[in-house]
Every structure is written in structure tokens, then in C-alpha cells.
Amino acid sequence: MRASGTGPGDIAPDGSAVEFYAALPPDTASAALVHAAIPDGASILELGAGTGRVTHPLLDLGHPVVAVDDSAAMLARIEGARTVRSRIEDLALPETFDAVLLMSFLIGYGDRRVLLDACRRHLAPSGHVIVQRESPEMFATAAPSTWERDGVRYRMHDVSRPEPGILSAAIEYRMGDRTWTHRFTSRHLGDEELPAVLAASGLRLDRYLDEARGWILASPL
Ligand SMILES: C[S@@+](CC[C@H](N)C(=O)[O-])C[C@H]1O[C@@H](n2cnc3c(N)ncnc32)[C@H](O)[C@@H]1O
Numbered sequence: 001m002r003a004s005g006t007g008p009g010d011i012a013p014d015g016s017a018v019e020f021y022a023a024l025p026p027d028t029a030s031a032a033l034v035h036a037a038i039p040d041g042a043s044i045l046e047l048g049a050g051t052g053r054v055t056h057p058l059l060d061l062g063h064p065v066v067a068v069d070d071s072a073a074m075l076a077r078i079e080g081a082r083t084v085r086s087r088i089e090d091l092a093l094p095e096t097f098d099a100v101l102l103m104s105f106l107i108g109y110g111d112r113r114v115l116l117d118a119c120r121r122h123l124a125p126s127g128h129v130i131v132q133r134e135s136p137e138m139f140a141t142a143a144p145s146t147w148e149r150d151g152v153r154y155r156m157h158d159v160s161r162p163e164p165g166i167l168s169a170a171i172e173y174r175m176g177d178r179t180w181t182h183r184f185t186s187r188h189l190g191d192e193e194l195p196a197v198l199a200a201s202g203l204r205l206d207r208y209l210d211e212a213r214g215w216i217l218a219s220p221l
Contacts, residue, residue: 007180031057108186116201
């Protein structure tokens with residue numbers, strides 16, 4: 001799926017703006033949700049870690065984290081975790097982890113089989129994969145809109161559904177006098193296909209971690 005981005009500072013290959021993510025507050029809510037789903041002190045492999053918005057609160061919660069991203073400029077903002085610059089698809093670390101995280105809706109942007117295979121091959125036998133997808137409602141209702149959060153003004157526009165299960169959109173982020181844009185195309189991972197998609201990568205659905213069913217907990221088959 002194609003993605004691109006514009007704006008001040010470095011732009012990662014997937015279109016994400018380094019300065020934008022570096023300026024956002026830590027994502028303590030996502031870290032708390034992950035922490036509650038895995039054992040205390042569980043080792044974590046975080047795929048697509050960016051500037052460490054979730055990494056840093058996970059470290060604070062007592063988890064050793066290895067942070068992976070294919071943008072060196074993103075990883076340079078992470079402190080306290082080992083960082084690995086790699087495409088998720090190509091990752092082949094010698095060790096396995098108690099938890100592997102594939103968040104930020106990345107499952108919708110790439111080859112889901114290849115992404116989930118990368119999760120599975122780094123998973124300890126009793127470990128868990130946590131995937132954050134666009135929830136069914138989020139996917140169905142995405143429409144041109146504006147909203148504000150954490151001092152950022154968001155504008156979603158150019159929303160289209162070129163075929164069933166595919167969503168294309170552009171999002172503008174305004175922070176003070178800085179503006180970034182991000183265009184993406186996402187393929188929805190539907191409830192009905194989830195068991196087969198997970199099984200193809202040697203995984204099974206344990207449960208959803210949230211009411212909206214955006215967060216998936218999976219275990220080895
Ligand atoms: C939208 S940002 C989110 C970063 C972080 N998870 C957060 O919540 O702040 C997505 C990140 O994933 C990285 N990324 C996207 N696709 C990737 C891939 N296939 N392999 C490695 N990194 C990827 C990008 O470089 C970017 O840093």
C-alpha cells in the first residue's frame with residue numbers, strides 16, 4: 001500500500017514525520033494496555049517504534065524493549081532501549097521475545113503475511129503478539145473531518161474507498177506554525193478473515209484487548 005508525507009524535518013520512508021512524532025507526548029495509554037496484557041517484566045520487541053512514544057512508557061513500566069524502525073532519524077530520538085534499524089519485513093534477530101508489538105495500524109499498510117511472519121519468528125514459545133489494527137468502526141466511518149488533540153489540529157481529507165476493504169486518505173497535522181501531511185492507503189483486516197490470516201503465520205487469536213476490537217492479542221498456534 002502506498003504512503004507519502006511532506007513537512008519540515010526528516011520524513012520516514014512510510015511518510016511519517018520525525019519532528020511531528022518527536023513533539024507528541026508519550027503514548028501512556030497504549031503502553032498501559034500492552035503492560036496489562038503481558039507478564040510483569042516481559043521482554044518486548046516493538047516494530048515501527050518511531051521516536052519512542054510507546055517505547056519510553058513501556059521502559060518506565062519495567063519492560064526491556066528492543067525498538068525496530070527503518071528510519072534512523074526516528075530511532076535517534078529513543079533513549080534507554082536497544083534500537084535496530086531494519087524493515088520489519090527483513091528483520092531476523094537471533095533472539096525471541098515475550099511480546100512482539102505491531103502497532104500504529106502498520107498491519108494495514110504492508111503485506112500482512114510478511115509482517116505477521118516477522119512477528120511470529122521473533123516470538124518466544126509462550127509469548128504474545130499484539131497487533132493494533134483500525135477498528136471495524138474506525139474503518140467504516142472514516143470521513144473528511146477535523147479535530148484537535150494534544151495541541152495538534154488534525155484534518156482528514158481526500159477520503160476514498162477505491163474497492164471494498166481499502167481506504168485511502170490524507171491527514172494534515174498542524175502544530176503551531178508547522179504543518180505536515182501524510183497520505184496513506186490501508187487494507188482493513190476484518191474480523192471474519194482474522195483467524196485465517198493469523199493461522200497463515202502460525203498464530204491464533206486469544207482475545208481483543210479493547211471494546212472497539214482495534215487491539216488483537218495473538219499466541220503461537
Ligand atoms: C506512524 S509512525 C508511529 C510510530 C510509533 N509507533 C508511535 O506510535 O509514535 C510509524 C513508524 O513505523 C515505521 N515503519 C513503517 N513501516 C515500517 C516497516 N515496514 N519497517 C520498519 N519500520 C516501519 C516508520 O518509519 C515510523 O517510524
